[in-house]
Amino acid sequence: MRLSDLNRLRTAPCLSASEKNLIISELQAQMTLYRWFTAGIMACSADQAVQSLRQLEQHLAWPTHQLMTDTEVSGPVYLKANQQTLSARLRIEHGLGEGILISGHGNDNTEPSATWGPLPLDLFEPTA
Incomplete structure (x- = not known):
């Protein structure tokens, strides 16, 4: 499984430890091309979504986003x-898959953007 394989999926697949490591390496290499990021987290519950966000923040050494809802x-x-505003908003949304979508952005509309995922909700979970 490669990072680009995820783009065609509606919900994140279960990945082995080696697949997770490969995806994380590819993602981090791609993220170096962008200035700031947004993350969209589709989950069964608010707790699960917030936990995935906190793991993502910790893994990527992002400051903590303030939950506005x-x-x-x-x-x-x-x-x-939203990494620029350090804010996060949560809403009930039926009919979505499950996973994390990360979008890389430039400083303005002339710079390219990209979206990766859906990534597994536990992709950035610390390992023992």
């Missing part, structure tokens, strides 16, 4: 985090 919601959610 109530996390006491019940049902499937979509969490959108």
Whole structure:
């Protein structure tokens, strides 16, 4: 499984440890081409989405995003985090797959952008 293989999926696949390492390496190499990022997290619950965001922040050494919406919601959610504003918003969203989408952006509309994923929700989970 390669990073580019994920683009055709609706929901993130289960990956082996070696596949996760390969995906993370490819992702980090691609991310060096962009200035800032947004993350979209599709999850079964708010807790799961926030946990995935916190693991992503820690893994990539991003500052903590401030949650601008109530996390006491019940049902499937979509969490959108913006690295420029360090804010994250959460909403109930039915009919989505599961996973993390990361988009790389330039400083303005003349610079290219790219989106990777869906990445597994546990991709950035610390390993023992």
